[in-house]
Amino acid sequence: MNIDSIQNGIVIDHIRAGGAMELYRLLKLGKLDCPVAIIKNAPSGKMGKKDIIKIDSVSAIDMNLDVLGFVDPDATINVIKDGKLAGKKHAGLPERIENVLKCRNPRCITSVEPDLPQVFQLANRETKTYRCIYCEAKAELIK
Amino acid sequence: MKHLIDIRDLTQAEIVSLLDLADDIVAHPEEYREKCHYKKLATLFFEPSTRTRLSFEAAMYELGGQVLGFSEAASSSASKGESVSDTIRVVGCYADIIAMRHPKEGAPMVGAMHSTVPIINAGDGGHNHPTQTLTDLMTIRREKGRLDNFTIGFCGDLKFGRTVHSLIAALSRCENVNFVLISPEELKLPSYIKKDVLQEQGLPYVQTTDLTAVMPELDVLYMTRVQRERFFNEEDYLRLKDSYILTPEKLQNAKPDLSILHPLPRVNEIDTAIDADPRACYFRQALNGKYVRMALILKLLEEAQHEH
Known part of the structure; x- marks a missing residue:
């Protein structure tokens, strides 16, 4: 299965398998009009199975992802600019x-x-x- | 702006200073009769509570101030759908300080976020009731002469009893206080309070369903009412309301200097035969409530004045 790489946006990786839809709802991704891809049960060396969310939009880079730290603090956020990995961050627990x-x-x-x-x-x-x-x-x- | 929404808003030093002031008012009431001349207290009671409201009003009158307000939501603009924040902003134009009671938890905090005058939480649902806690602390200190080194039993509804939750939080900051939690299984202290307050600070506590068995250990016994309005289900209320009734027989093995407290109103959880026992402190406690509210009103108004 192929999902195109995104040009500008974010990839939320290492989501606990089965957790992507919950995040989709909490992050209100249904309201976005840019391409959003949800990959469920992708094979993962570290986790066995994982979910991934890709959001192809420059505005996604500044999205409020606070809830991620509560729902799935092990998830990672990859920031993509011009088709390249521009940064990685862990969600952590927001105050x-x-x-x-x-x-x-x-x-x-x-x-x-x-x-x-x-x-x-x-x-x-x-x-x-x-x-x-x-x-x-x-x-x-x-x- | 300084408000009192939760007893934890006050430092231990601030609590001691309030209790000292309250004691001074008891000793020299004449010196305080004009302290709030030309000041107005608004009592906004979105839920009826006659004795708390009367205590606040008596406190303000004894300080020489005046009182305005309402005693139930039906006679306020809340019945027309006005938000708490709008009500508070309007009342802040008319009063110097507000005492607010609301059936919804967190409502006084919303008020404080938008208020230009000090807000006192006079009870928000099953959540907080800090002036009752100050009353309880003042009573323990006056009866025992200290706020440390004693064993206190809480009896009755420990699940919904906000006075119990707040008093435990306040006493958790005092030295060497032992907690005995006496309740039916259905009305045990919520686990988050046990975990976040008692266990987190390594405070000693015992849970039991047997009041008589623990009676000899207690220096203070805090009785509570099983409240009808805290139940969703009438059957549960009727089954549990008589569970823990204090009678002279149950006091037979109690310490001679036990202090029996109750936030009142009482229904039948303390036999009236106990009222004449010098260990019964609950009516003195109600009187203390007025004095500690006087102290609080004075302190908050004084601080608000400094800010201006």
Whole structure:
């Protein structure tokens, strides 16, 4: 199977196998009008199987990828410029995740005021726990 | 702008300073009667809570200030769909300080983000209630003469009881406090508090379902009500509400200097026969609540004045 190399954009590599669709949703990639490729279960020497997302757009280089650190901190981000690898970065754990995840606590103020920014703060780096800044409920991914 | 949204917003030194001020108000009330002359406190109660509201209002009146506000959401613009931030911005035009209670968790924090005057969280859902915690700390300190080296038992609803969560967080900063957590299985302390507060700081705690068995160890017993409004299911509420009732029989093996606290209102979890026992502190605790709120209002207004 061949997926064309991209000219300018990003390749999110080493995504845990099966995790690409979740990332696609959280990063709101469905809203982009540039070419986006999802490769599932690609063979990987290190991981056995992995997913890859390629986004062919200059604007993708500056995308907010904070959530990646929460969902899949081992994923790597390759920045491609003029068809060449221009840089590599690890997602890491951001201090805050803004407007990506929704608080799922029905008692949280954000449940009745949808215009409030949805902000989660890193509460424990070891356990990768994020908490809503308003109600302190733990950030959860919708499975 | 300094607000009080969460007891953890205050350093231990700030808490001690507030309690010192509250003690001074108790000793010399006449010196504080005019301190808030021409100042206004807005009590914005989006959820009814008569005694907390009355405590705030009495505190402001005793400082010589005035009070405006509403006691339920139905009589506020929230019923028309106004956001918390808009309400706070408007009320900030009329009042010097705001005490706010809201059924949704985090609402006072949203208020604080947009407020030009100090906001005091007077309770947000099952989340925080910092002035109750200050009241509890003041009571323990006045009854025991210290805020360290004692064993405290929390009994009843430890899952939804926000007063318990906040007090544990506050006491976790004090020296050599042992925690005994007494509740039915269904109402145990949430694991994140055990993990993030008690275990993380290596604080000693015991979990049990048997109040009588641990009674002799306790220096302070903090009773809580199993609250109907915290349950989604009426059946669960009816099954658990009578689980942990304190009776004179259960106090038989208690220490003679035990201090029994309760944030009130009580339903039936403390037998009224205990009210006359000198170890029952809960009505003194309610009185302390007024004094510590006076101290808080004074401190926050003073700091706001410095900022201007």
